[in-house]
Each structure stands twice: as C-alpha cells, then as structure tokens.
Amino acid sequence: MSGGAVGAIWAQDRYGVIGADGGMLWRVPADFRHFRAATLGGAVVMGRTTWESIGGALAGRTSIVLTRRPDWAAQDAVVARDLRAGLAAAHDAVDALGEDPREGIYRALPRVWVIGGGSVYAQALDAGFVDRLVISTIDVNAAARADALGLTAEAVTRAPVLGGEWLRDPDRSDPPGSWRPVSGDAAWRVDQWRHI
Numbered sequence: 687m688s689g690g691a692v693g694a695i696w697a698q699d700r701y702g703v704i705g706a707d708g709g710m711l712w713r714v715p716a717d718f719r720h721f722r723a724a725t726l727g728g729a730v731v732m733g734r735t736t737w738e739s740i741g742g743a744l745a746g747r748t749s750i751v752l753t754r755r756p757d758w759a760a761q762d763a764v765v766a767r768d769l770r771a772g773l774a775a776a777h778d779a780v781d782a783l784g785e786d787p788r789e790g791i792y793r794a795l796p797r798v799w800v801i802g803g804g805s806v807y808a809q810a811l812d813a814g815f816v817d818r819l820v821i822s823t824i825d826v827n828a829a830a831r832a833d834a835l836g837l838t839a840e841a842v843t844r845a846p847v848l849g850g851e852w853l854r855d856p857d858r859s860d861p862p863g864s865w866r867p868v869s870g871d872a873a874w875r876v877d878q879w880r881h882i
C-alpha cells in the first residue's frame with residue numbers, strides 16, 4: 687500500500703487472545719496509556735465491532751470505521767466500506783493533521799494505525815498492508831477468564847499468528863522474559879515487529 691507506513695497495535699494475553707464477546711478481558715491502565723502515546727495525533731482504522739466496544743471517538747485521533755452496512759454512519763468517525771479505502775482515508779487524515787504530538791520513542795512509529803479487531807488485523811496482515819506491529823502481552827490467561835464468565839470458545843477473538851515475514855525488533859522491544867510492573871489486572875510487556 688502506498689502513502690506511508692502503517693502500524694498495527696494490539697494487546698493480547700499470553701496465548702494470543704485479544705478479546706471476547708465484543709469486549710476486553712482485562713484492565714491494564716498502563717497499557718492504555720501506551721496505546722494512547724503511540725496513536726496520538728494519528729489516524730486509527732478499526733472494524734465496526736471495535737468502534738462499538740470503544741463507545742466513541744478516541745480523543746486526539748481521527749477514527750476510520752470499516753463497515754459493509756450501506757446506511758451505517760457514526761458521529762465523529764469517517765466510514766469506509768473496505769480496508770484499502772479505510773487506509774487511504776487514514777493517510778489523507780494524517781496529511782491534514784499537522785505536527786506529530788507524540789513524545790520520545792513513540793515519534794519513530796507510524797501515524798496510521800490498524801487498531802482491530804481480530805478480523806481487521808487478520809485482513810491487514812494478510813494483505814501485506816502493515817509495516818510494523820506493536821504488541822503488548824498481558825500476563826493473564828484470558829480464555830480462562832472468558833470461560834469463568836460463561837462465554838463460549840467461539841466468542842473469543844484472537845490475534846493473527848505471525849508468519850516468518852515478521853522480525854522481532856530487539857532494540858524496540860522489552861528484554862525477553864521481562865515484565866513491566868503490574869498495572870490494574872496484570873503485568874505486561876511490549877514487543878515490536880517489523881515486516882521484512
């Protein structure tokens with residue numbers, strides 16, 4: 687895809703689970719702050735289910751929502767009917783956003799982001815549209831939590847499994863085996879991967 691770099695950012699449990707029944711299975715405020723720091727001043731592309739689970743536009747970012755429903759509209763979001771159109775709208779939005787407000791290490795990241803959910807991550811990676819992955823791992827077993835909540839295995843959403851075209855970037859990842867301090871529900875860590 688032309689028009690500049692695209693990142694995908696998600697948080698998964700130790701086994702690749704990212705959510706269930708349209709929602710999240712943990713609360714880790716430090717990871718939310720990390721997500722905000724990475725995406726601030728950028729454009730975020732998401733599926734309609736994720737938009738509804740967030741409950742509205744993310745402050746300081748342009749939201750692009752993918753849906754196949756012809757009449758669907760949302761206040762404070764750009765609607766796109768397919769992923770390519772959504773990413774094109776995101777690049778246009780970033781061009782109009784002006785200076786990058788992000789700080790420190792976050793400034794090196796793309797300003798166009800795919801932020802989920804599972805179906806959109808899978809499509810974006812399969813299509814080769816993503817250059818960089820920023821993956822938080824949350825030190826929980828989310829499927830067990832979903833089970834305890836009475837949710838079926840079908841309700842659980844997973845991150846894509848990364849193929850050999852993804853290389854972990856050790857300079858921008860937490861040291862292997864290390865965890866950041868517990869925030870809310872759990873300890874967490876961040877790894878970055880680049881497309882080769």
Ligand SMILES: NC(=O)c1ccc[n+]([C@@H]2O[C@H](COP(=O)([O-])OP(=O)(O)OC[C@H]3O[C@@H](n4cnc5c(N)ncnc54)[C@H](OP(=O)(O)O)[C@@H]3O)[C@@H](O)[C@H]2O)c1
Nearest residue numbers: 696697705708709733734735736752753754802803804805
């Ligand atoms: N842990 C994390 O970092 C993270 C991040 C984001 C989301 N999540 C979780 O992921 C789950 C949601 O994921 P999901 O896979 O069920 O849903 P989703 O990807 O958020 O949304 C799916 C919907 O997006 C639309 N869509 C998808 N691809 C499209 C395309 N190519 N063209 C047009 N529209 C398209 C369709 O909407 P219509 O049905 O309207 O046509 C589809 O039903 C939730 O549990 C959420 O909490 C977790």
